[in-house]
Amino acid sequence: EAQVTQNPRYLITVTGKKLTVTCSQNMNHEYMSWYRQDPGLGLRQIYYSMNVEVTDKGDVPEGYKVSRKEKRNFPLILESPSPNQTSLYFCASSYQDTDTQYFGPGTRLTVL
Amino acid sequence: SQQGEEDPQALSIQEGENATMNCSYKTSINNLQWYRQNSGRGLVHLILIRSNEREKHSGRLRVTLDTSKKSSSLLITASRAADTASYFCAAPGDTPLVFGKGTRLSVIA
Numbered sequence: 001e002a003q004v005t006q007n008p009r010y011l012i013t014v015t016g017k018k019l020t021v022t023c024s025q026n027m028n029h030e031y032m033s034w035y036r037q038d039p040g041l042g043l044r045q046i047y048y049s050m051n052v053e054v055t056d057k058g059d060v061p062e063g064y065k066v067s068r069k070e071k072r073n074f075p076l077i078l079e080s081p082s083p084n085q086t087s088l089y090f091c092a093s094s095y096q097d098t099d100t101q102y103f104g105p106g107t108r109l110t111v112l
Numbered sequence: 113s114q115q116g117e118e119d120p121q122a123l124s125i126q127e128g129e130n131a132t133m134n135c136s137y138k139t140s141i142n143n144l145q146w147y148r149q150n151s152g153r154g155l156v157h158l159i160l161i162r163s164n165e166r167e168k169h170s171g172r173l174r175v176t177l178d179t180s181k182k183s184s185s186l187l188i189t190a191s192r193a194a195d196t197a198s199y200f201c202a203a204p205g206d207t208p209l210v211f212g213k214g215t216r217l218s219v220i221a
Binding site for chain 1: 142143145147152153154155156157160200202204205209210211212213214
């Protein structure tokens, strides 16, 4: 089944404790991206990747890191999480950046 | 790099009525996409209309695109309670694909 998976789905952590949210797609998509969604602010893009080893900042990249060592995986890294990073996170992928996006189920992160 | 602003922010209708929501964008586009999001879940693609198309249908959905006005509309006919969700547009082109804040549709049975 074609899908985008994210793990974990739910995470409660404390300020400063490094964490990684994984994202994997099985559709051989070149384009992958991360969004965060907050009430009243809609979906905001954090980082995107046009292909392996190619990443770029979105609208709200501060406090996040990404890597794209393999085509299928695009992990989101929070080196030192803070409470303002409490949010709902979505990973998405597509063949090209202008194509239909396939979204993962979301990761709800709470930073205490 | 905001590309895709939905209007209205919220819409409440009775079951069976039609729902219309609009999307405006700023620069030239390759296509325009509409998505639906049920509460707390990932976005699901509904329909894509290319920049050289003016209208497209998919079941009870009708999308129009006016590139001269840089706007699009999504019409849901004969709405059902299950259509209750948030609807987003995205207009990739000169700028990376980004989403607006969405239109929250409530269909009351």
